[in-house]
Amino acid sequence: MIKNRKEIIEFEKRLLKAKQKILKQRNFTNGILLNPQGDTSGEVSAYRTHVADIGSDTFQREMSSQLSTLESKILMEIDEALNKIRKNRFGDCEKCSKPISKARLKALPYSRFCVKCQKQKG
Numbered sequence: 001m002i003k004n005r006k007e008i009i010e011f012e013k014r015l016l017k018a019k020q021k022i023l024k025q026r027n028f029t030n031g032i033l034l035n036p037q038g039d040t041s042g043e044v045s046a047y048r049t050h051v052a053d054i055g056s057d058t059f060q061r062e063m064s065s066q067l068s069t070l071e072s073k074i075l076m077e078i079d080e081a082l083n084k085i086r087k088n089r090f091g092d093c094e095k096c097s098k099p100i101s102k103a104r105l106k107a108l109p110y111s112r113f114c115v116k117c118q119k120q121k122g
Contacts, residue, residue: 002090002091002099002102002105007102008085008090011081011085011090011091011105011109012082012085014106014109015078015081015082015085015109015110016082018074018078018109018110019075019078019079019082022071022074022075022078023075025071026068026071026072026075029064029067029068029071030068074110077110077112078109078110080110080112081109081110081111081112091105093112093113093114093117094112094113094117095113095114095117095120095121096114096116096117098114099114100113100114101114101115
């Protein structure tokens, strides 16, 4: 667990900044998913005539959908890390309860597991 209050505040800032970035990205992704198919490519008509165009639109929507799912997962992880800060449990591995290295937390501040447990997890 990270006990230094200054470090905790720094990690909280990193988490909030990451959350803002993901929310901004998510708004863009959701805009792609909510537009009718023709609108994403700038076509005047919502109806496509070429199979390749339809395939490209379908691929773009599928990728956007997968990205949206990943963004949702990361937002949940960030919120959980912020909750751990409030409960003074930030920086502890959820599996072995040992401290997560500061280097790992700096790279991925919403890490839930230490490197050893993450490798075992999959």
